[in-house]
Structure formats: structure tokens, C-alpha cells
Amino acid sequence: MTTVIDEPARRPARRPGHRPGRRSAPPRPVWEEEPGRAGLAGKGIVLLLACLAIVFPLWIVIVTSLSSRRTIDEAGGLVMVPRDITFIAYQELLSGGQVTRAALVSVGVTLVGTLFSMTVSVLCAYGLSRTDSLGHRWILMTLLATMFFSAGLIPTYLLVQTLGLTDSYLALILPSAVSVFNILVLRGFFMNISQELVDSARIDGAGDLRILWQIVMPLSRAVIAVITLFYAVGYWSAWFNASLYLNDQTMLPLQNVMIQLVQKQEAPVGLGQAIKTGELSGLAVQMAVMVIALLPVAVLSPFVQKHFRKGMLTGAVKG
Amino acid sequence: MSHSTVPRSEAEATTPVPRPATSDGAGTARPRESPRRRRLSLRLRYRRDRVLLLMTLPAVALVLVFNYLPILGNVVAFQDYDPYISDNGVVSMLNSPFVGLENFQRIIEDPAFWNALKNTLVIFFLQLVLYFPIPILLALLINSVIRPRVRAVAQAILYLPHFFSWVLVVAVFQQLFGGAGIFSQLLRQNGHDGLAVMTNPDTFVFLITAQSVWKDAGWGIIVFLAALASVSPDLYEAAAMDGADRRRRMWHVTLPALRPVIALLLVLRVGDALTVGFEQILLQRDAVGPGAAEVLDTFVWWNGVRNQDFGYAAAAGLIKGVVSLGLVLAANKVAHLMGEQGVYKK
Numbered sequence: 001m002t003t004v005i006d007e008p009a010r011r012p013a014r015r016p017g018h019r020p021g022r023r024s025a026p027p028r029p030v031w032e033e034e035p036g037r038a039g040l041a042g043k044g045i046v047l048l049l050a051c052l053a054i055v056f057p058l059w060i061v062i063v064t065s066l067s068s069r070r071t072i073d074e075a076g077g078l079v080m081v082p083r084d085i086t087f088i089a090y091q092e093l094l095s096g097g098q099v100t101r102a103a104l105v106s107v108g109v110t111l112v113g114t115l116f117s118m119t120v121s122v123l124c125a126y127g128l129s130r131t132d133s134l135g136h137r138w139i140l141m142t143l144l145a146t147m148f149f150s151a152g153l154i155p156t157y158l159l160v161q162t163l164g165l166t167d168s169y170l171a172l173i174l175p176s177a178v179s180v181f182n183i184l185v186l187r188g189f190f191m192n193i194s195q196e197l198v199d200s201a202r203i204d205g206a207g208d209l210r211i212l213w214q215i216v217m218p219l220s221r222a223v224i225a226v227i228t229l230f231y232a233v234g235y236w237s238a239w240f241n242a243s244l245y246l247n248d249q250t251m252l253p254l255q256n257v258m259i260q261l262v263q264k265q266e267a268p269v270g271l272g273q274a275i276k277t278g279e280l281s282g283l284a285v286q287m288a289v290m291v292i293a294l295l296p297v298a299v300l301s302p303f304v305q306k307h308f309r310k311g312m313l314t315g316a317v318k319g
Numbered sequence: 320m321s322h323s324t325v326p327r328s329e330a331e332a333t334t335p336v337p338r339p340a341t342s343d344g345a346g347t348a349r350p351r352e353s354p355r356r357r358r359l360s361l362r363l364r365y366r367r368d369r370v371l372l373l374m375t376l377p378a379v380a381l382v383l384v385f386n387y388l389p390i391l392g393n394v395v396a397f398q399d400y401d402p403y404i405s406d407n408g409v410v411s412m413l414n415s416p417f418v419g420l421e422n423f424q425r426i427i428e429d430p431a432f433w434n435a436l437k438n439t440l441v442i443f444f445l446q447l448v449l450y451f452p453i454p455i456l457l458a459l460l461i462n463s464v465i466r467p468r469v470r471a472v473a474q475a476i477l478y479l480p481h482f483f484s485w486v487l488v489v490a491v492f493q494q495l496f497g498g499a500g501i502f503s504q505l506l507r508q509n510g511h512d513g514l515a516v517m518t519n520p521d522t523f524v525f526l527i528t529a530q531s532v533w534k535d536a537g538w539g540i541i542v543f544l545a546a547l548a549s550v551s552p553d554l555y556e557a558a559a560m561d562g563a564d565r566r567r568r569m570w571h572v573t574l575p576a577l578r579p580v581i582a583l584l585l586v587l588r589v590g591d592a593l594t595v596g597f598e599q600i601l602l603q604r605d606a607v608g609p610g611a612a613e614v615l616d617t618f619v620w621w622n623g624v625r626n627q628d629f630g631y632a633a634a635a636g637l638i639k640g641v642v643s644l645g646l647v648l649a650a651n652k653v654a655h656l657m658g659e660q661g662v663y664k665k
Contacts, residue, residue, distance in 0.1 A: 031560065152640050
């Protein structure tokens, strides 16, 4: 679908009047007109607005979570400029208690779940990456078919209950452990690895596991990073399974606690006192929980960003 | 599609070589046949591939248990399922009386179901009109930015909300636009009424569309950017030689390049029409009320999980599942007719 474009062909000549002094945009093709001032400004404004629409709410959330009660009251709730920054909300939330526990649960489920999902998916994707292997078509069809139907919420719920997974963290991991889409993405990537490399390793006596570990996986770092992020974000963001299968309030992950705190406006257990005595703003607490939930994702995803396109495409095309 | 993880020279030196494990004479005996056609005996193939088979086993087992096994559970749609017979769902299932199509009959007579269906379709169409074009426009915009650094930063920002959970997205909207939210307080301080965006049933569809745009429109541009990157610059140059100005190049080169992708995504989206933002809507159902916020998925959840009316909910889920399956298959068919791949190969 995509052919890689050679850079020189794309950017043929230095544009006349190009000033090398400015940290520069790549030169424009000679046949392309200089953009008009109005056009440039219009584009810039739209792009800026789009980015602001995403950054501004996050900025508000972060700044408010770092504000003292007095700052928040003075600003009437809308804190835009950080003044006398305090970490009191985070201290309260993370020094034991409901939110600390929920965050630990989320971290644990995310780590264990991601590791499990990646192991299963990488193995399966590699197993399916030889199109001539025995049963290849059948297995692939079995997996692909699940992209067309879902068994339904109620039967799945009854099954998880029957398996005895209720009130167990396994209920948060097993039912959603495998994403067929992710397996297809990985498989598409593995299939593009030069067969000679694999064959020569085989001649040297490497078994399939060794080939996967020492040859295929190192060559697929980009896509593995992308899929790991997808799985990790999936586990980190999940709340519905927990709401279905966990009756024990103390087991709930962070997202579910966030629902209680922010949507239902309940004060977190153990923090009611600090809020009542007025040192701590309830708003700051809510915002702080949101920051705790968004931080890992916001920190990790930019690192993987440059691989997104390649990862998404191989999977989408090879399916 | 050539791949950059392997040096090009190496990739070009490629000639198909049979895998060493297969060098048992079958290859030399019938050299005319393509390697694909050559069939080893089942036993040999099994011995050669058993490690590969074993590797797929965990994933296949999980899919069989959690995607295929529950299909059988749809039996409860034809039962007066009583969850209290036993702690064990299957035991209850085996002991519940069959009632034929009674559950389906009830659904057809239930105005709440038709309301849920109506809401589902309204939300679907609104998102098609208000959401679908935005990633395309954003991709065109980003694509026209030639400074790599600006591009990278803009993309990083636009992709970000896709990775936020729905809980977080709804929470952000709540803190900004909710009744006790920031803008409400600001309005009230200045003597206006507060906002009721988060609880207003009349504008609910617009609210969730706005949330979807905020969360996923940026992510949606990836596919279009890839399609744009695959356009040969020669085409633009040739068009320019022929005197096409910026606008005509957009019309005659850029848009035709995007057309197959747009068509494919549109077709696939239509196939998925009955599934509209389950988590997102469930999170806000209570605030707005089921009149506006009930969709088919939440209807199933409400009747089954909340009201423990499992047979009824399963029946509703089954209807949705069957219709959805038909839609998805039809959508893929259309995708194939257009010469696209769809979800699976022809």
C-alpha cells in the first residue's frame, strides 16, 4: 500500500530565496508555489486551535491539582496560572488509603496483563507467520472470525462467573487478554522479515523459540513497542470488567475509583477529614486522581509515537 | 511493500528457498511445482510445524474459551433463566425452563428497546456526519505542514487523547462543562446561569460526539497520512507542469489518493453501526437518563447485569449480535466489490 518515498525525490531543489540561517523547513519543491501569508496564518491558527483544545483541558487539570485551596477559591475554580504550587493533594492521595491501593492494583494488573498478553500474542503471531505451516489457515480463520461477531455481554458474564473468576484479578486479565487485531499486526510484521535470515539461523541449528527471541523480535522492536503500548493502555484504561466482576470494593482499580470520585462526587475514603478542615480542596483531589490516571499514558506514548504509522499499517494491510 | 527493518540489498537478494526441514527429497522430486503446492505428508508437516502449532496454542485456547464458548451461553435467550438456582451459571442454565421465543416477543413489545435502537441509530448517523470528516481534514492540514518539528509536535499532541481512558475523558468534560464544573462557576460568578451540558438529554448526542472527536479524531488521521505519504510526488509535479494550481492538485491528485481509504473506512463503519461507544455512554447514562442515553449495548447491560433479567437481556444481545454480524459481512462484501481488502482477504 505504501511505498517508501526516497527523500531526495521528494525535496528536489533548494528553493530560491531559501534562507539557510533560519532553522529551516525542508526546501519546497520548485513547482510548488510559496504559500500566501493568509493561507499560512489560517493553517497555523486551525492547527494551534486543535492542539489547544487538547492541551488546555489537561493544563487546567494539572494546574488545579497542584493548587492550594486558597488559589482555587480565589480563581473561582478556573485556575489557569499556577501560583504557590503544592503537592498536598498527591501527598494525601498517595500516602496509603483507597487511591493508593487502587493505583497499585492498576499498576499490577497492567504489568502482569501486558506481559501475559504480549507473550501469548507474540508466540501466536510467530506461529502464524509461516503461511505454509500445518493448520495455518484454520487457526487464522478461527481468530479472524472473532472480529465479526461477539458472543454477547450476558453469556460472557455468565461464563466468567461459572469459571469462578469473580472477585479475582484474573477476571480483569483473561477475558480480554488476546486482541486478534494486535496479533495480526505482529504477524504482518514478522512475515516481512527476510526468510533467508530465519533459514540461515535454522541451518545453524536454532529452534523456533530461539529464532523468535534472537532474530525476529530484535528486528521487530518498533512494532513490539507499539503493541505493548496498546495492550498496556488497554489494561490501564479498563474499568468495565472490574465493575462487572469485582464485588469487593477494596480490589477496584484506579479507573473505577476515579468514577466514584469524579463522576459521583464522592470524597475518597479517609480524605473526607482533610477536605472538611479546609486545607485541601475537593476539586484538587479530583484533579490529582485524574493526573495520576493520565500520567503514565502521557509520558509513554510520545516515545512510541514515531512507530505508530508503520505498526498500524503493516497490520491493517496484511490482515 | 518493502521493509526497512531489513537492509534493502539483503531483501533484494531474496530467492525463495525451501525451509531446511523440508529438504527430504520432496523438493527435488517435483521441481516444476511452486513451493506452495508441494505437499508433504501430514505426519512430516506435523513434525516440522509442531513447535509453531504449540506456539499458537495459548492464544487459540483463550479465544476458544472467551470468544467461542460463550456463544453457547446464548441459550439463555430462549430460557426463563433463573440465576438463583445455583452459584454456577452453567448449572442454572441447565436447570432453567425453556420458554421458546417469549423473551423475543417481550422485546418487540418493549418501547424501551425501540427507544434504544432509535438512539443507537441517531448517534451513529450523527457521528458519521459530524465526526467522520474531521480526521480527513486534519490529515490534509498536517500533511501540508512541511516543518518536521512542527509536524511531530502536532501529531504527538493530537494522538495523545486516544490513549486516555473513557473514564478520564468523561471526567475532563465533567470538570470543564459539568454543573459544578469550571465554566459553570465562571458563568455564575458573572451573573449568568450555569451550564447543564452534561445532564441535558436534548444535547446528549452532540456531547458524546464532541467527546469522540476530542478523544479519537487525532488518532484517526494516521491512516489518511499514510495514504497521503504514498502519493508519488511525480504526480504533483506533472500536474503542476500541466498548469494545475494548488487547488486543482488537491482535487485531482490528493483526493483521489484518499478516496479508497475513505470508502473503506466508511463501509466498515457502517458495518459496525449498532455498536456506538458503549463505555462512553454507560458512564454518562445515569446523568442523562435512559431516554436519551440508552443504546442497544447499555440496554443489554441494564436488563441483564442490573436487573438480573438474564434471558431477556441475552435475547436483546442476540438480536444485536445477529444483525451486526449481517451488517459486518455485508460491509466486507461491499469492500471487496470495491476492490478493497476489508477485514479479511477474499
